[in-house]
Amino acid sequence: MSKEMIPFIDLKAQRARIAESLNRRMNTVLDSGTFINGPEITELEAVLAQFTGAPHAIACANGTDALQVALMAIDLRPGDEVITPSFTFIATAEAIALLGGKPVFVDVDPRTYNIDPNLIEQKITPRTRAIMPVGLYGQCADMDRVQAIAEKHGLVVIEDAAQSFGAAYKGRRSCNLSKIACTSFFPSKPLGCYGDGGMIFTQDAELAERMRMIRGHGSKKRYYHEVIGVNSRLDTLQAAVLLSKMEIFEDEIALRQQVAARYHELLSPFIETPFIEKHQLSVFAQYTVRIPDGRRERVMKALEAEGVPTTVHYPMALNLQPAMQAYGQGPGSCPISERAGGEVMSLPFHPYLDGETQTRIAKALRRALEG
Numbered sequence: 001m002s003k004e005m006i007p008f009i010d011l012k013a014q015r016a017r018i019a020e021s022l023n024r025r026m027n028t029v030l031d032s033g034t035f036i037n038g039p040e041i042t043e044l045e046a047v048l049a050q051f052t053g054a055p056h057a058i059a060c061a062n063g064t065d066a067l068q069v070a071l072m073a074i075d076l077r078p079g080d081e082v083i084t085p086s087f088t089f090i091a092t093a094e095a096i097a098l099l100g101g102k103p104v105f106v107d108v109d110p111r112t113y114n115i116d117p118n119l120i121e122q123k124i125t126p127r128t129r130a131i132m133p134v135g136l137y138g139q140c141a142d143m144d145r146v147q148a149i150a151e152k153h154g155l156v157v158i159e160d161a162a163q164s165f166g167a168a169y170k171g172r173r174s175c176n177l178s179k180i181a182c183t184s185f186f187p188s189k190p191l192g193c194y195g196d197g198g199m200i201f202t203q204d205a206e207l208a209e210r211m212r213m214i215r216g217h218g219s220k221k222r223y224y225h226e227v228i229g230v231n232s233r234l235d236t237l238q239a240a241v242l243l244s245k246m247e248i249f250e251d252e253i254a255l256r257q258q259v260a261a262r263y264h265e266l267l268s269p270f271i272e273t274p275f276i277e278k279h280q281l282s283v284f285a286q287y288t289v290r291i292p293d294g295r296r297e298r299v300m301k302a303l304e305a306e307g308v309p310t311t312v313h314y315p316m317a318l319n320l321q322p323a324m325q326a327y328g329q330g331p332g333s334c335p336i337s338e339r340a341g342g343e344v345m346s347l348p349f350h351p352y353l354d355g356e357t358q359t360r361i362a363k364a365l366r367r368a369l370e371g
């Protein structure tokens with residue numbers, strides 16, 4: 001039985017919906033010829049600052065750069081430690097390591113997959129500078145508790161909101177829950193552009209100015225360089241794309257809730273569905289379930305044969321990654337994350353996933369689990 005493959009993320013429906021606005025905005029950029037630092041960049045920064053509530057937004061080339069520029073702005077020095085969850089995409093820890101810092105991994109809550117605040121304090125040392133929580137799968141970490149710990153110990157909180165842009169925590173938006181936040185506009189993220197892109201948010205005017213300078217070769221005045229910086233610009237065309245997508249983003253967040261609710265209805269009779277805390281609104285960057293007992297690979301194969309693609313976010317906890325062995329937190333140090341790496345499986349998810357397709361996915365999953 002060969003069936004048509006369901007797309008894991010379908011960007012076509014969205015494209016059709018914004019076509020008119022998108023064509024107009026992109027043509028404006030093409031006609032202007034201002035491909036770098038066009039007015040769309042400042043416009044987008046203003047729109048996203050307004051949307052998140054964060055007073056300052058600084059566009060950059062991608063989410064990884066956003067994290068790195070943020071860490072440079074707090075003057076992270078070699079040997080400084082940054083606390084971060086052991087279950088996330090590599091970029092979170094990579095940015096720390098690239099600056100000579102030491103990523104210190106803290107295990108996650110088994111229900112939300114976000115950093116477990118109960119385990120943070122025991123990892124704080126005199127070298128700790130910052131805590132970098134991640135809003136994995138689209139749900140924010142327990143930011144109030146993280147913030148309280150940070151304040152008590154004089155640490156900076158940098159939210160990695162690459163997956164949680166648009167999410168809300170106790171009625172406040174992701175990217176305005178800490179001094180600094182970073183997001184990504186990689187095409188498959190909740191707010192994605194048509195290439196690479198990123199944004200840094202801050203509540204602090206001085207830091208904002210510093211991050212703007214670092215992003216542009218450490219320069220405030222052209223050809224005068226105050227500090228060592230990087231080249232991390234967002235293309236004007238990508239800003240145009242994002243401005244069009246922002247016109248429908250609120251509605252897409254609502255659609256994401258509907259799709260998640262339908263999955264919950266279809267799947268909860270036979271599998272545990274994602275746990276979203278009462279005070280949280282997830283944007284479901286991923287819709288991730290658990291397939292324990294070593295059955296995941298078989299289930300994924302069975303689903304694939306039925307035209308249902310799945311992905312694993314992520315197969316290996318960061319403390320187990322070969323690239324992270326220098327930091328001395330090997331097997332057994334983050335048991336929840338290590339176990340999750342062998343069990344999690346993400347299903348197709350996007351705002352335009354229809355009920356009929358979801359029913360097909362649910363039936364295939366049920367068969368795969370029984371078979």
Ligand SMILES: *Cc1c(COP(=O)(O)O)cnc(C)c1O
Nearest residue numbers: 062063064089091092162184186
């Ligand atoms: C995608 C992602 C990043 C990196 O974003 P890029 O734009 O791809 O550089 C960082 N952290 C997390 C948690 C991500 O999911």
